Amino acid sequence: MICKTRRARPRRGAAAIEMAMIAPFLTLAALGALDYGLCLRAAAAVTECARSGASAATDPAVGIATLNSAAQTAAQASAVDLNVAPTVAVVSGTDSEGLNYVEVTATYTFHGVVGGPTGISSVTIVRKVRMVRNPNSGS
16 A cells, blocks of 8 residues: 655645734734833833932922022923923922922823834823921021
8 A cells, every 4th residue: 555645735835824913903002002111201200200209309409489499490401211201290398397398290191103002102201209398407
């Protein structure tokens, strides 16, 4: 008895077709990861803006009259990683323990590259930093 061996069918182009089917999903996943990475970078930059503003406002050389402008100037100056400067709000007061404080809130709206189900369309990032002012600082 003679066994005939089956010849395998030619698979020319099968890899190209498989790649064409999976490429759109890989592209969307990569762009979604890019969006999330850019959003995390923007969040870190907004945190640094609030921190810089509060640090500048607690400087002993800054008086009460120039506290807001010093904090806003420092916060805006540290926003080099953002395409639009964040909105900065400065509040100063005295807490329940009698300590003077400065609270700087930085707000930034991040708009994603991809948007939709795989990326970020729009996220508002808010960071608030409160620091105690030296009781002997300012006038």
